[in-house]
Amino acid sequence: MGVRSEARTVFRPDGSIRSRQRAPQIQTSWPLIYSTLKASFGDAQYHRGKRLVRVAQDAAGVTAFFEDGSRETGDLLIGADGGNSTVRSLLWPDLQPGYAGYLAWRGLVPENAMPPAARAALHGDFGFASNTGSHILGYLVPGDGNDIRPGHRLYNWVWYRVADARQLQDIMTDRDGVARGYSVPEGKLADRWAGHLHGDAARLLPLPFRQIVAATQRPFAQAIRDLAASQMVKGRVLLLGDAAAIPRPHTAASTSKAAANALDLADQLAAAPGDIAGALARWEIPQVAYGKQLERQGREAGDHLLFHARPASATG
Numbered sequence: 001m002g003v004r005s006e007a008r009t010v011f012r013p014d015g016s017i018r019s020r021q022r023a024p025q026i027q028t029s030w031p032l033i034y035s036t037l038k039a040s041f042g043d044a045q046y047h048r049g050k051r052l053v054r055v056a057q058d059a060a061g062v063t064a065f066f067e068d069g070s071r072e073t074g075d076l077l078i079g080a081d082g083g084n085s086t087v088r089s090l091l092w093p094d095l096q097p098g099y100a101g102y103l104a105w106r107g108l109v110p111e112n113a114m115p116p117a118a119r120a121a122l123h124g125d126f127g128f129a130s131n132t133g134s135h136i137l138g139y140l141v142p143g144d145g146n147d148i149r150p151g152h153r154l155y156n157w158v159w160y161r162v163a164d165a166r167q168l169q170d171i172m173t174d175r176d177g178v179a180r181g182y183s184v185p186e187g188k189l190a191d192r193w194a195g196h197l198h199g200d201a202a203r204l205l206p207l208p209f210r211q212i213v214a215a216t217q218r219p220f221a222q223a224i225r226d227l228a229a230s231q232m233v234k235g236r237v238l239l240l241g242d243a244a245a246i247p248r249p250h251t252a253a254s255t256s257k258a259a260a261n262a263l264d265l266a267d268q269l270a271a272a273p274g275d276i277a278g279a280l281a282r283w284e285i286p287q288v289a290y291g292k293q294l295e296r297q298g299r300e301a302g303d304h305l306l307f308h309a310r311p312a313s314a315t316g
């Protein structure tokens with residue numbers, strides 16, 4: 001399910017090593033998880049190109065209405081549609097993620113194209129480096145077609161940088177002038193921001209990371225946001241995964257939260273045949289608490305890394 005790294009190495013801004021600890025772990029990727037789950041779900045019930053525009057419900061069930069005029073009725077509507085959830089915006093219009101004050105610049109470099117100092121220092125490990133308003137990390141992930149063979153993998157880096165709301169808006173306006181909100185995909189970043197990224201890298205990053213950023217042909221960007229719903233169920237409609245709670249990525253636990261939400265939902269429904277309302281009530285309370293706990297953990301870690309804030313939990 002991914003690529004193994006052996007050690008965690010933390011670099012100082014001058015490139016010297018602050019610490020190196022053996023800590024084997026597996027790094028995977030969104031496409032590998034997605035295609036594995038999709039293969040077991042099959043195509044028959046997976047309908048692409050449908051745009052949900054309205055939801056209506058009563059005590060017996062829920063109907064989803066689509067832009068093409070079609071509709072589907074069922075026992076439940078599960079909004080597992082990510083951080084920009086349409087289901088959330090239709091049923092919980094006031095529940096909006098908040099901007100954390102920093103973004104993630106990101107990039108992927110074929111492992112065989114890693115420049116020499118980057119390859120020597122970073123390849124095969126989980127690397128980190130912090131500076132003022134700057135925190136970067138990187139590791140190998142599966143390559144094109146989910147290829148995990150040595151030589152076919154990608155080096156993935158994520159560089160968190162403080163940016164105010166005005167800067168964010170400018171960064172998220174892509175090379176064609178389209179305002180993309182909270183993420184700019186590969187190939188769409190405006191040239192001036194790619195130039196800015198390289199300038200900042202030269203100023204703030206140790207040589208191996210500087211080289212890897214410079215070797216990235218199509219950097220992309222995502223705003224870091226906070227969200228933790230106090231309610232995940234409204235009648236026969238529910239939210240799970242990032243639709244309900246977006247912990248900052250420092251927790252590295254959001255995907256397992258989405259899976260835990262889904263697995264517990266299945267368990268609660270199976271344990272109470274015919275009692276959907278009861279199953280949802282039992283499901284919701286611990287899932288809301290889990291989302292809030294991770295959101296708090298992510299906020300504390302991120303504020304500490306980017307703004308050098310002391311975690312509230314550390315003050316006793």
Ligand SMILES: Cc1cc2nc3c(=O)[nH]c(=O)nc-3n(C[C@H](O)[C@H](O)[C@H](O)COP(=O)(O)OP(=O)(O)OC[C@H]3O[C@@H](n4cnc5c(N)ncnc54)[C@H](O)[C@@H]3O)c2cc1C
Pocket residue numbers: 030050051052080081082083084085086087104158222240241242243249251252253254255256258
């Ligand atoms: C920089 C960064 C680093 C991260 N690192 C990690 C990490 O190390 N570990 C970790 O666990 N998590 C990490 N995450 C978070 C992780 O990616 C998410 O928590 C996870 O993908 C959430 O899964 P999800 O299924 O809820 O939503 P998503 O993965 O966003 O999936 C939502 C799906 O719904 C689809 N969709 C959206 N709208 C609609 C619609 N209207 N109709 C139909 N379908 C729709 C989308 O196409 C997508 O397939 C990171 C996130 C960021 C931004």
